[in-house]
Amino acid sequence: MSQHTVLFELGCEELPPKSLKTLRDALQAETIKGLNDAGLNFATVEAYAAPRRLALNIVDVDGAQADTQKRFDGPALQAAYDSEGKPTKALEGFMRGQGIEADQVSTFQAGKVEKVCYYKDIKGQSLDELLPDILQTALDNLPIAKRMRSAASRTEFVRPVKWVVLLKDDQVIPATIQDHSASNVTYGHRFHAPEAITLDHANDYLTALESAYVVADFSKRQTTIQQQVKQLADEVNATAIVPDNLLDEVTALVEWPVALRATFEERYLAVPQEALITTMQDNQKYFCLVNSEGKLQPYFITISNIESKDPNQIIEGNEKVVRPRLSDAEFFFLQDQKQPLASRKDKLANMVFQAELGTLWDKSLRIAKLASQIATLTHGDRAAAEQAGLLAKCDLTSELVGEFPELQGTAGTYYARLEGLPSEVADAIAEQYLPRFSGDVLPQTQTGTALALADRLDTLVGIFGIGQAPTGSKDPFSLRRAAIGVLRLLIEKELDLPLVELTKIASENYHGKLREPVKAQHEALNFIEARYRAMYEDQGVAIDVIQSVQALSPKSPLDFDHRVKAVNHFKTLPEAQALAAANKRVANILAKEGQIVGDVDASLLVEDAEKALFAALQSVTPVVQPLLEAHNYTDALSQLASLRSPIDAFFDNVMVMAEDPKLKANRLRLLAQLRGLFTAIADVSMLQG
Numbered sequence: 001m002s003q004h005t006v007l008f009e010l011g012c013e014e015l016p017p018k019s020l021k022t023l024r025d026a027l028q029a030e031t032i033k034g035l036n037d038a039g040l041n042f043a044t045v046e047a048y049a050a051p052r053r054l055a056l057n058i059v060d061v062d063g064a065q066a067d068t069q070k071r072f073d074g075p076a077l078q079a080a081y082d083s084e085g086k087p088t089k090a091l092e093g094f095m096r097g098q099g100i101e102a103d104q105v106s107t108f109q110a111g112k113v114e115k116v117c118y119y120k121d122i123k124g125q126s127l128d129e130l131l132p133d134i135l136q137t138a139l140d141n142l143p144i145a146k147r148m149r150s151a152a153s154r155t156e157f158v159r160p161v162k163w164v165v166l167l168k169d170d171q172v173i174p175a176t177i178q179d180h181s182a183s184n185v186t187y188g189h190r191f192h193a194p195e196a197i198t199l200d201h202a203n204d205y206l207t208a209l210e211s212a213y214v215v216a217d218f219s220k221r222q223t224t225i226q227q228q229v230k231q232l233a234d235e236v237n238a239t240a241i242v243p244d245n246l247l248d249e250v251t252a253l254v255e256w257p258v259a260l261r262a263t264f265e266e267r268y269l270a271v272p273q274e275a276l277i278t279t280m281q282d283n284q285k286y287f288c289l290v291n292s293e294g295k296l297q298p299y300f301i302t303i304s305n306i307e308s309k310d311p312n313q314i315i316e317g318n319e320k321v322v323r324p325r326l327s328d329a330e331f332f333f334l335q336d337q338k339q340p341l342a343s344r345k346d347k348l349a350n351m352v353f354q355a356e357l358g359t360l361w362d363k364s365l366r367i368a369k370l371a372s373q374i375a376t377l378t379h380g381d382r383a384a385a386e387q388a389g390l391l392a393k394c395d396l397t398s399e400l401v402g403e404f405p406e407l408q409g410t411a412g413t414y415y416a417r418l419e420g421l422p423s424e425v426a427d428a429i430a431e432q433y434l435p436r437f438s439g440d441v442l443p444q445t446q447t448g449t450a451l452a453l454a455d456r457l458d459t460l461v462g463i464f465g466i467g468q469a470p471t472g473s474k475d476p477f478s479l480r481r482a483a484i485g486v487l488r489l490l491i492e493k494e495l496d497l498p499l500v501e502l503t504k505i506a507s508e509n510y511h512g513k514l515r516e517p518v519k520a521q522h523e524a525l526n527f528i529e530a531r532y533r534a535m536y537e538d539q540g541v542a543i544d545v546i547q548s549v550q551a552l553s554p555k556s557p558l559d560f561d562h563r564v565k566a567v568n569h570f571k572t573l574p575e576a577q578a579l580a581a582a583n584k585r586v587a588n589i590l591a592k593e594g595q596i597v598g599d600v601d602a603s604l605l606v607e608d609a610e611k612a613l614f615a616a617l618q619s620v621t622p623v624v625q626p627l628l629e630a631h632n633y634t635d636a637l638s639q640l641a642s643l644r645s646p647i648d649a650f651f652d653n654v655m656v657m658a659e660d661p662k663l664k665a666n667r668l669r670l671l672a673q674l675r676g677l678f679t680a681i682a683d684v685s686m687l688q689g
Contacts, residue, residue, distance in 0.1 A: 003043075004127065004168050006058040007202035008135055009186055010178065011163035014051045017252035023142055023158070024049035024218060030141045031056055034134035039065050040127065048206075048216040050255045051305075052162075052190065055216055057205065065124030072098055074116040077107055091116060127168065132175035132182075135166070139178065155179045163187065167202040188212020189255050191306060213256040213307070222251040228259035229287055229301050236261070238289035238297045241277065250285055254305040262315045266298045268326045272414045275329040275404050284322055332399035333414075341415050342390070347397035354477075356466045357513060360393045363458060366509045367392060370454035371447070373505050378495055380446040381424060388428035388451050391416060395429070409433045435485055438538070442492055449493050453502070456482040456489075457524075461506040464523040465514030483528040484535055490557040498555040499525055529553075532560065541568055544688045551683040559631060566633030567682045573637075575644040576687065582647045583678055583685035586671045589656060596672040604666040609653040613646040617673055624677060633681045640677060647674070 008031075015023065028047035035042055035058070043060035074080065074094035082088055087095070087102060095102065098118045108117050139157070147156035155161075155178050166173045166182035175182040184199045186209065193212035199205060206216055215221045225247065233240040251257075268276060273296035280286040286300040302318045304311075348361035357363070368389025375385035395401050395412030404411075409430040416426035424447045431448025432455050434441060443449045463469070463477050470479050490497055500521075507514060507521040514520045529550075536546050545567045554560040570576055590596060605611045620639055627636040656671065658664045678684050 002063040003060040004063055005202040006061055006127070006131065006173075007055070007165060007167040007199070007205050008058070008131075009053055009055040009163075009165035009205070010139070010161060011053050011165070011187060012157070012161050013159040015049075015054070015159055015252070017051070017249045019143075019158075020049050020051070020252035021218060021248055023054060023144075026142050027054055027138055028056065030138035031058070031134060034138055035061065038130050038134060039124075040130065049218045049252070050214055050216050050221070051253060052187075052255065053214075053216065055165075055205065057202065061127060064126045065130070067124050068122045070120050070122055071108070072118045072120060073108075073110070074105070074118065077114040077116055080105075080116045094118075128173045131166070131168075131173060132177060135175075136177050165199065167199060170201045188214050192256065215256065218251060221254070221257055222247060225251060225254075225257045225259065225303055228257065228303075232259055232261040232301050233289055236289065236297065236299055238291055238299065240287045240289055240301060241281075242287055243281065246281055246285065246287070250287075250303045253285065254303055256305060256307060258304045258307050258311070259301055260304055260311055260315050260318075261299055261301050262319045262322075264298050264300065264319065264322060264326055268330055269296060269298060271326070271330050271333045272400070272407065272410060274407055274410050275333070275400060276326060278404050278406060279325045279329060280322060283325060284318070286318075286322070328403065329400070332403055336395075336398040336400055336411070336415060337418060340419060341394040341412060344394040344397045345390070348393055351396065354462065354466070357462045357510075360396065364390055364393050366458050366506075367451065367454040369509055370458060370506055371450040374450040374453055374497075374502070375447065377497055377501075378446065378450065380450055384422060384424045384428070384447045385450045385454075387421075388425045388432075388447050389454060391421075391425070392429055392432050392451060392455065435488055437481075438484070442489060449489055449495070453486060453489050454506075456486050457502055457506040458509070460486070460524040460528065461503055461520050462510060462514070464527065465507065465510060465517065465520030467515060469523065469527070479527065480531065483531045486528055487531060487535055487557045491561045494558060496556050496558045499528055499557065500555060503528075532557075536564060542571070542688075544686055545571060548682040548684055548686040551686060552679065562631050563633050563682050566637050567684065567687070569634050570637040570641070570684070571687060573641050575641040576684075578644050578648065579641065579678075580684050580687040582644075582651065583675065583683075585651065586675045587683075587685045590668065590672060590675060593668055596668050598665075598669055600669045600673060601666050604662055605670075606663065607654045609646070609649040610667060610670060613643075613650045613674070614670060616643055616646040617670075617677070621677065624680075628680050637681055637684075643674070 024047045028045055032045050035045070040062045042058055042062070046057040046059065048055040048057070075090040080088055080091040091105070094116065095105065098120075100118055104118060105116050106119055107114055142158070144158045147158060148160070149156050157178055161178040161180055163185065164175075164177045164180040164182045165184060165186050166175050166177070167184050172182060172184050185196050186199060187194065188197055188209060189212055197208055197212055199208055209216045215224065226242065229240045229242065276296060277288045280288050280300055284302070286302050289297045289299045289301070291297055300322065302314075304314050306314070308314050345361050345364070348364060349359050351360045353360045353363045368386045371385035371389040372382040374380070375382045391412060395415065396408060398411050398415070400411045401408050409432055412429035413426050416429055417423070424445050427445050428443070428448040428451045431443035431445060432451040434443050434448070434452055443452050459477055460479055460482055463479060468477075489495070503521045503525045506524075507517045510517065532550065533543070533546050537543065541564060545564060548567055549560055549563040552563070554563060600614055602614065605614055620642060624636045624639050627633070627639065654667065656664065656667045658667065
């Protein structure tokens with residue numbers, strides 16, 4: 001069968017830059033699905049996207065579907081012919097229905113019955129017949145939130161369609177797609193090469209467009225931008241900040257990328273660089289430059305869509321546009337400094353945190369107290385924690401945060417430093433929001449850690465205390481993120497604090513504002529502990545490992561973490577499976593017997609295997625005990641792995657349920673001692689093979 005190269009291009013008004021890549025990938029995926037459903041084989045489908053076009057290159061595609069044969073079933077052979085071998089009415093009806101003669105009838109075996117049938121040859125449809133519908137369906141299925149109609153056309157698309165190219169090798173496939181007749185005519189760059197371009201062959205697409213100032217391949221344009229940006233940054237010994245989403249957006253805005261470096265006045269560098277970077281990235285789509293220490297430099301890079309004869313004009317135009325935005329940020333920054341942070345508490349007293357839980361100033365007072373209580377538990381600086389807590393939310397009333405909400409905390413840190421406050425206090429104001437998302441960094445200072453914990457615990461206990469627990473996907477106060485933040489802070493900062501105590505202090509600090517304080521405390525505690533599973537599964541820990549530790553309800557997240565890591569390591573040991581099975585057996589035996597008390601009586605050990613197990617327990621216990629006290633559960637479990645052989649021998653040779661009640665009770669005490677060593681760490685009986 002012949003193979004062909006097909007080019008499809010949809011020419012449009014400028015497509016929305018934030019969704020261009022998504023549209024390209026969806027068009028490719030939907031077309032591949034359509035080709036597969038039609039039974040058309042192909043080598044690859046390459047997808048291209050630029051501001052004014054979406055295109056596909058289908059390589060080595062079949063010229064037609066393969067011919068097939070379809071079977072139409074008739075009556076049973078027995079009912080198809082009479083005793084003289086002539087067709088019955090049943091068979092005649094079948095032949096009439098299929099429009100066939102007697103010599104076209106075949107038979108086939110349907111289970112135990114032989115039936116008559118007709119094998120009809122079906123000729124495969126050609127690529128030319130199938131492709132227009134496949135492509136139109138793919139376009140109809142694109143993820144477009146809001147479609148538009150243009151002029152008199154009834155068909156809708158994300159932007160008005162201007163032209164359609166559909167070429168099979170060097171031939172136009174006759175088709176109407178999006179109300180446009182397909183042709184072999186495309187268009188280049190809107191300004192550099194606006195005239196029509198006739199394509200002689202589907203393979204000419206990329207080259208023909210490139211000579212008309214259009215790089216149709218999104219990835220190639222992106223690489224070009226990255227290289228140009230790096231070169232311009234290198235020239236001034238700087239590094240460009242290139243966020244992925246901004247790079248994608250800029251790539252989607254230009255057909256012929258030309259990077260240009262511009263400058264701004266150095267005086268603006270006195271403004272918090274986060275504000276300058278935000279305004280340049282979000283509003284102007286510029287790439288900012290920083291030095292090796294991450295300090296902003298007085299340059300930015302803009303990506304032009306034109307190769308100008310006088311690039312300086314474009315550079316100056318951009319410098320002129322960015323100046324007012326930087327001036328605004330500078331103005332807000334200077335205005336804010338006229339008022340000390342601490343004096344902003346009056347405004348906080350008029351800002352509601354939550355109707356039942358009071359104002360942001362009420363919250364500030366609570367987290368100041370809670371942070372200082374946490375600082376006491378962690379041997380931190382109580383006074384610094386309290387001061388940071390009182391200032392924590394003050395920058396929410398500032399002009400800078402009003403204009404740049406993402407600067408909450410960061411602005412406060414800048415203002416606190418300018419006021420000459422201790423660096424521990426100043427840094428903590430920004431650190432209270434860490435971690436902001438999964439995988440984010442944690443506070444560096446002790447005070448920042450105490451404040452970050454206090455803020456989250458206060459919110460968790462408070463929201464549960466007014467009966468507004470998250471439901472389904474609704475979590476307006478981001479309690480799930482807050483709970484995982486609490487766990488990460490306690491574990492990664494190695495703070496061995498019991499959650500029950502932290503939630504109790506947090507609930508007491510509400511002084512009667514909560515409907516049922518004790519209930520709120522327990523609900524918040526259970527909610528935080530329920531996050532263990534999601535957190536550890538994200539780290540690749542198996543569910544049975546997590547459950548084996550949860551069975552013991554460790555009080556402190558740090559202790560929980562040590563146990564999970566120990567069990568995770570234990571599970572890799574060759575003895576793990578047998579020991580897990582043995583623990584399960586022991587747990588089942590002990591569960592039926594109720595509480596087992598007392599020590600093992602060595603004089604009642606009669607079998608060699610039980611004596612050997614007792615001796616092994618006597619020798620391993622003094623080694624394991626100090627490891628347990630030091631929370632070194634990994635080494636403790638590795639020591640307990642040595643019990644595998646004596647445990648196996650015990651179960652092979654000793655009858656636990658002996659007829660002599662003294663022997664039986666003694667053996668149960670031996671098993672209880674064995675089980676106790678393991679359950680001091682985790683319930684390994686829950687581990688799966």
